[in-house]
Amino acid sequence: NFMLTQPHSLSESPGKTVTISCTGSSGSIAGNFVQWYQQRPGSAPTTVIYEDNQRPSGVPDRFSGSIDSSSNSASLTISGLKTEDEADYYCQCYDSTNWVFGGGTKLTVL
Amino acid sequence: QVHLVQSGAEVKKPGASVKVSCKASGYTFTYYVLHWVRQAPGHGLEWMGWFNAGNGNTYYSQKFQDRVTITSDTSASTAYMELTSLRSEDTAVYYCARGERYLADYWGQGTLVTVSS
Numbered sequence: 442n443f444m445l446t447q448p449h450s451l452s453e454s455p456g457k458t459v460t461i462s463c464t465g466s467s468g469s470i471a472g473n474f475v476q477w478y479q480q481r482p483g484s485a486p487t488t489v490i491y492e493d494n495q496r497p498s499g500v501p502d503r504f505s506g507s508i509d510s511s512s513n514s515a516s517l518t519i520s521g522l523k524t525e526d527e528a529d530y531y532c533q534c535y536d537s538t539n540w541v542f543g544g545g546t547k548l549t550v551l
Numbered sequence: 552q553v554h555l556v557q558s559g560a561e562v563k564k565p566g567a568s569v570k571v572s573c574k575a576s577g578y579t580f581t582y583y584v585l586h587w588v589r590q591a592p593g594h595g596l597e598w599m600g601w602f603n604a605g606n607g608n609t610y611y612s613q614k615f616q617d618r619v620t621i622t623s624d625t626s627a628s629t630a631y632m633e634l635t636s637l638r639s640e641d642t643a644v645y646y647c648a649r650g651e652r653y654l655a656d657y658w659g660q661g662t663l664v665t666v667s668s
Contacts (some may be wrong), residue, residue: 469646470566476654478596485646485658486588486596497656531596540586541600 442468443536445543452549457522461546463532464514471508473534475515480545481528489530490517524550553577553648555635560612570633571653571662573647580628581605584652587621587632589643590661597643601652602630637666 444466453459465476477490488497490506493515503520515534519526527550532543558572573585587599600611602621609621615634623630630647645662648655 474653478655480596485661486648487658488654488656491654491656512565529595531652533596533598538652539612540588540653541603542596542598545595 443541445470445532445534445541447530447532447543447546449544450547450549453522455522455524455550458518458520459522459548461517461519461530461532461548462514463516463543464512465534468513469510470513470515471510473536475506475508476533477504477506477515477517478531478533479526479528480531485513486531519548520549526550527531553649553657553658555649557645557647557659557662560663560665562667565638565666565668567666568633568635569637569664570631571645571647571664573632573659575628575630575649578649580623580625583629583649585610585621585623585647586650586655587619588646588648588655590646591640591643594643597633599645600637603652604630624662634664637664639666 446464474492478486479489480486489500489504493508494506505518508518529545531545554576556574581604584601586601599615602609618635620633648660649657
């Protein structure tokens with residue numbers, strides 16, 4: 442079964458840049474669109490990146506996504522960190538017919 | 552604007568069934584897929600299946616395919632997720648989410664289902 446692995450937690454200071462990785466277990470993550478969802482404490486998820494690197498309207502351009510085929514991984518980069526970015530972040534892709542989620546990364550901004 | 556409004560919290564006994572609704576507004580219901588995703592307390596997101604509101608096709612995660620049914624009332628722009636033979640491990644927040652087969656763009660607010668004797 443295809444799996445996505447994320448770091449369990451990360452912390453960074455306001456104003457800095459952080460990158461969250463999402464590594465595929467097999468096959469190629471490239472070509473299977475990767476999405477990133479933000480979930481603040483006590484709230485439903487929201488979509489911050491879709492189709493590898495596209496931002497929904499309303500998501501600031503501080504959020505960006507990318508794919509690295511050589512490491513079979515996707516990344517979410519958040520620049521100019523704000524305290525409001527503190528949340529859990531999940532990557533997700535589509536494996537033929539099933540969705541696969543990463544385990545989530547808890548981002549602390551302090 | 553797109554809104555997905557889900558039904559309220561439920562408390563069920565083991566072995567019972569639960570049916571959660573998801574009412575859509577702000578877009579043409581039949582143009583999109585609706586997914587169901589759950590999150591157990593303190594755990595990550597788990598995908599359950601999707602429903603194509605345009606043609607009624609469904610696809611379920613292998614883990615849930617014997618116990619879950621996703622249906623809809625197109626005239627009411629509402630989708631339903633029914634989960635049967637509930638056990639304590641099914642205690643979770645259940646979310647509906649609109650999108651394509653491979654992604655979600657808008658999420659409902661979530662419905663807490665508690666399974667307890």
